[in-house]
Amino acid sequence: MRVLALDIGEVRIGVAVSDPDGAIASPVCVLPAQEVLSHARTFKAVLENWEPELLLCGRPKTLAGEDGPQAQKITAQAEQIAKNCQLPLEFTDERLSSAEAKKILRAQGLSEKAMRGKVDMVAASLFLQSWLDAQMNKGD
Numbered sequence: 001m002r003v004l005a006l007d008i009g010e011v012r013i014g015v016a017v018s019d020p021d022g023a024i025a026s027p028v029c030v031l032p033a034q035e036v037l038s039h040a041r042t043f044k045a046v047l048e049n050w051e052p053e054l055l056l057c058g059r060p061k062t063l064a065g066e067d068g069p070q071a072q073k074i075t076a077q078a079e080q081i082a083k084n085c086q087l088p089l090e091f092t093d094e095r096l097s098s099a100e101a102k103k104i105l106r107a108q109g110l111s112e113k114a115m116r117g118k119v120d121m122v123a124a125s126l127f128l129q130s131w132l133d134a135q136m137n138k139g140d
Contacts, residue, residue: 004052005128006081007094007120008074009033014120016128017050022135025128027121037077039084047085055087058094058127065093092131097123 001022007014013036015028028046036043057078060068075091082089101122105115 001053002050003054003056003128003132004047004050004087005056005058005124005131006036006078007058007097007124007127008036008077009120012117012120014122014124015046016121016125017052018128018132022132025125025132027118027125030117030120036081039081052087055082055085055089056128056131057081057089057091058097058124059091061093061095063095090131092127094123094127097127100126 001018002020003018003022005016005018005025007016011033012030013033014030016025017028018025028050031042031046034040055078057074060070060074062068078089078091098119101119102115104122105118110118
């Protein structure tokens with residue numbers, strides 16, 4: 001099953017996708033938040049290109065594991081996106097995914113400025129991969 005993951009931010013939304021078998025996550029792109037929220041042509045193209053069967057959104061949690069201050073807003077935005085796409089929606093913990101994404105990009109030699117457009121999609125692929133791995137382990 002192909003899963004589309006969104007790392008929803010104030011300005012940008014990172015997009016990642018799984019392979020058709022739901023085993024490997026890959027970063028796809030970063031889109032302006034308004035384009036995804038308004039179901040603009042650019043986001044529709046992503047949906048048409050990848051044909052996901054499930055939408056997975058990161059839910060910001062505190063280090064204590066509780067919903068963070070942004071969780072309510074992001075939950076509402078994710079529900080609206082899923083409704084527009086007519087896709088089932090699941091949430092996953094996105095704690096530390098952006099920090100881990102920055103670490104990976106820094107290791108590749110990218111500057112803070114060069115990272116700016118990439119962090120969100122790499123973060124989405126990281127939490128998507130964790131979610132996919134958890135799904136695989138459920139079957140064991």
